[in-house]
Amino acid sequence: MGKRSIVPYGPQHPVLPEPIHLDLVLEDEKVLAAIPSIGFIHRGLESLTSKKDFNEMTYVAERICGICSFMHGMGYCMAVEDIMNVKVPRRAEYLRTIWAEMSRLHSHLLWLGLLADGFGFESLFMHSWRLREKILDMFEASTGGRVIFSVNTIGGVLKDMPADMLKDFVKQLNDMEKELRETTSIFLNDFTVKSRLVDVGILTGEDAIRRGAVGPMMRASGISVDMRKYGYAAYNDIDFDVITSNNCDSYARCEVRIGEIFQSIEIIRQCVAKIPDTEISTKVTGMPNGEASVRLEQPRGEAFYHVRANGTKFLDRFRVRTPTFANLPALTQTLQGCQYGDVPLLVLTIDPCISCTER
């Protein structure tokens, strides 16, 4: 038996965009166990229901995360709309779908960049983020913001996208697709990249379920579950397949996310072709009374929103379970038995968002 030691990893580490701490139990270079701890950036956003009314909570929800900002606002609005029996205009649902898929595109490109940075492929990191910048430009053109968009409202959306803007976005995405094929083929085919990802951090399908994994982490273990298939927003009008991989390793997680990048572009194309010409919001009156739960497919996986209202303007409870919170136990599973040098990459393969996790 080799020498055992405990190595603290994080909360400050070159590959970590946000603070998470792991206590790694090592035997020589092999990780025997990893004990995660969080809590450095807890902001108490859920408890703001006692200070902000249910309309203002939309903006609080959007501030849970800087990457999935739009989808947090959307999930919260959908839950309140469910309680108040609000029928959202179809165009608003299409617009929400387009922005949600743009969020997925930018999140996955951000992740690809961080992954490339994690294994020291700096030019690949820059290419990925250069492409992501174009998506942020589209967000800025359509919402006025690059991080927080504030376009969701209970009953629909606050901003429309004119037809020529939508056509221009599709043209830009078509042009970008060629560059994306070139960049992503390096992730999928380059020897050095594959040597870092293939057969590293195995998570079997059964382990993924037992540990409560969600999103690409789960689909890369061969489990075909995608919340978009429930048909919320405009997804029931969209033709798409769930992207999975049976390899269960870090390469599979990369493969699934790359597949979803191209899928998002296709979904946006379908939305632009089918978007109806209706109002973008419904007038909502009264106070919510009751409870509702909503599950959404965020870039990092299934997010869960629970809203409980009491007939006043202040909610009883707003609960968010974010994908990273669900993926932490799966991370500890993938870390068991790995080499110490693979720890940064394995942490990255869950696409961690700690500000989401802690709220």
Place this chain on the structure above:
Amino acid sequence: MQEIKKDMYLIDKAELLQVIMEKKNALWRLCQICCSFPKAENHYEVTYSFANGYDFANYRLIVEKDEEIPSISRVYKSAIFYENEMHELWGLKVENIKMDLHDKLYRIDVETPFIEKEDK
């Protein structure tokens, strides 16, 4: 067990571990655990959500203020964070958590639990 609305069942504390074991054996995934303290009700509501493919089920437990509930973290390891969070932020007593962080999940200076003093 009583169905109170679609996919939502009200269970007793005595039924909890049996329900959890059934879900584990049938390979259901623990989606989340939500703790709330509706002021009008003056008790905790703890909701366990499970998913199997696209099937979804929620089990709700009503817990009085000073009552303790059993931990499910020895059945579902992923419950560790949920249960520590419930205890730290809501003051709900959870018995025998596999990895009890003793109110140190979140490293915050603010006094927890967050529920109002008179509700405790």
